[in-house]
Amino acid sequence: MARKIDARYIIKGTLVAESPLHVGGVNNDPTVDLTLAVNGAGAYYIPGTSLAGALRGWMEELEGDSPVISTLWGPRLGQNGGTQSDEGHASWVLVEDAGIQGDVQTELRDGVGIDRFGGSAAEYIKFDRAILPKGSKLNLHITLERVAESKLALNDAEWALVCQLWAGLLRSLQEGELSLGAAKTRGLGVVRLEDVQIKEQIFNSPAGILALLRGESGNSSIFDLEADTLRKARPGLTVTIDWEPLSPLMVKAEREGIAVDMLPLVSGIGDQVAFVLPGSSIKGALRTQAERIVRTVCPAFNHAAATKPADSKKAFLQQIEVPLIENLFGKAASKQQLGCMGALAITDCYAKHxxxxxxxxxxxxxxxxxxxxxxxxxxxxxxxxxxxxxxxxxxxxxxxxxxxxxxxxxMGVKWQPIALRLNLHRLAGEDLQKQGVALLLLVLRDLIQGRIPLGYGVNRGMGAIAIKSISFSASGANLPDEIQALHNVTLKVEPEQSRTYLTAQHLAQISSLRGLNDAWKAWIESTIPQEVAS
Structure with missing residues (x-):
């Protein structure tokens, strides 16, 4: 039986890719490992299922398994294929496929895993991924229905929460805080909402029905996009790194030139291109140093890299199984268990020219x-x-x-700042949040000291960088005091200090270091029983 609805709200806008975008589809190109989704007309698009999953996930970060979320989006499937409730229902939210505006030239990005034993490319961990370039525009079309009197109808308080959630979600999209598709923590998928329009259709009054029959839809102010209280409650730490190269710096492109063999990787920005340092490359360098730190203070985790096992693919996955590292940087899926997305996201870094x-x-x-x-x-x-x-x-x-x-x-190319975003919601509990931030600060310390080169040819004099400043911005409710104290802290690094340890002046700017240091020590001590047992 058809359900009765009181009103329908139609949200339209344009999603502009702030970074390259990848949503996978059926692989119909033997030359590309991870192809893009293509609709029946042969055009690239973002399936509504991908959009709906990202939008629902944003709301669930704030409200968890709230009955309001389940009612709004529909119950999830349970362990045995049935719904988690006795009766399921279709979602009240219809998210249409997002078509790509105009013609776009896709790009190809290489990905590779680094063997922790040999320091070279791991066997069988090499792939390429097709992406839509930065600046691509997508059509957003969402329909939200409010169900009339029934056992599924939300009361006024619940509907007010729904309106707050949608206001916060749309505001997050406008601020570029939501990512879509694959590799969201490795530089891809950041989108920004522009030209948003919200129309309403009223069905519970004669005037509303007559207006609908005349093809009239009034502008709706049901979502207060200025009062984005829920959006601001999302816990996070943003790190902005101002830097400059000290030596030639590039990531090698897959394509070779004619007069020159190896070319630097470039990526599209609208109808222009620029040199790019992919977020995956930066994240890989930071993860390697983080693993080095953890394995130094916790020798129990050295077993995976101490010898080189015969099964190379399985061995590689075992090598990167390091506690706390997986929480920060993510965990790969295997046949035995699902993977998990890391809390740390790093965007692509483009040259200014x-x-x-x-x-x-x-x-x-x-x-x-x-x-x-x-x-x-x-x-x-x-x-x-x-x-x-x-x-x-x-x-x-x-x-x-x-x-x-x-x-x-x-040589001497000017680059945009490197941006890191730590989603503290993915680190369960205050202790893990403080431990994760402590490890991140240790990695940033090594970055300042010049221990972490970036890009291609780092063992041959390339990729050295100098840090000018590192700025922190904390956001969200109920943050640990030690993390909240980092808000609006900026560490300025003088050239003569870039190769030395952080000075007392730097350390004094971070009043929370003692608490973070205690959390780091507590985590190290928690690994001691594992060392003894091994």
């Missing part, structure tokens, strides 16, 4: 060094140079045959 697609194409297709130099000058890439490298024959001491290659190395 943008060039046209045509200018970069001329750099890629230059056949001679003179053509390459002219293409670089036309693109105003004055700080980018061609460098030649060669392997030395161990017998003759001369250049090894067929081992001469060249790279296009960005």
């Amino acid at each position: 943008e060039i046209s697609v045509q200018q970069w194409e001329r750099v890629q297709t230059a056949k001679e060094s003179s053509d390459l130099l002219q293409a670089l000058q036309d693109a105003r890439l004055h700080d980018v140079q061609q460098a030649f490298h060669v392997a030395i024959d161990r017998w003759t001491g001369g250049a090894a045959d067929q081992f001469l290659y060249s790279t296009l190395e960005p």
Whole structure:
């Protein structure tokens, strides 16, 4: 039987990708491991199921397993395939597929796991992923219904909560705080809502029905987007790192050039492109250092990297099973258990200088060094140079045959700040939150000291960086005092201090260090029984 509804609210807008976006579909391209979702017309799109899952997940972070959420979105399936309640019902929220506006040129990103034993690419952990570029625009269309008198109808207080949740959700979308699709903590999926419109259709009055029949839908003010109290209650810590390269810095692109062999990775920004340091690359470097710290203070976790097992894929997954690291950076899925998303998200970092697609194409297709130099000058890439490298024959001491290659190395390029977002909701309990923040601060300390190079060729003089400043911003309700004390703290690093330990002046700015240090020590002590048992 059809359900009776009092009103319908239609939300429309445009989602603009603030970072590249990937929502996977059926793999119909043998040359790409992870392809994009394509609709029946052959166009790229974001399925409504993906959008609905992200929107519902945002609300559940605030309200948990609230009956209001279950009533609004429909009961989830239970362990045996049935609903968690005696009777299920369709969702009151209809999220339509989001089509991509205009023509977009997809990009390809490489992904690789690093073997903790050898420090090189892990066997069978290599893949590529198709992405929609930054600046892609998607059509958002959501319909929210309010059910009339029935056992499923929400009372006025519950409906008021629903309105607050939607107001907070839409505001979060406007502020770019929500991510869609895959690899959300590795630089992908950040979207921002623009041109939002909310229309209402009233069914419980003659005037409302007549207006609907005339094709009229009035603007609705049911969602107060300015009073985003619930959005501000989401606990988190944002870290902004202002930095500059000290040596050539790049991530190697999959495609090779003609006059030059290895090209730096670029990514689209609207109709322009710029050098990019993917969030996955930054996160991998920070995770490696975090693992090094944990394995140093807790030798019990060294067993996975001490020897190289025969089953390489299984061995790699075992190598990265380190407590606290998995909470911060995520855990890969296996046949025995599901994976989990980490609490730390890192966005892609772009160079400030943008060039046209045509200018970069001329750099890629230059056949001679003179053509390459002219293409670089036309693109105003004055700080980018061609460098030649060669392997030395161990017998003759001369250049090894067929081992001469060249790279296009960005020198002195200005980059945007690196942005880290720690979702404290994913760290259960105050103790784990303080321990996670303590480990993050240790990693940032090593970043300041120049121990964490970024990008390609870090063992060959590339990727060294200098930190100018690190700023913290804490948000949300019921934060531990030690984390709240980090709010609005900025650590400015002088050039002569970048290679030394944090000074007493820096440490004094973080009044919560003692509490975080105690939490870190408590976590280390909690691992001692495991060490003894092993």
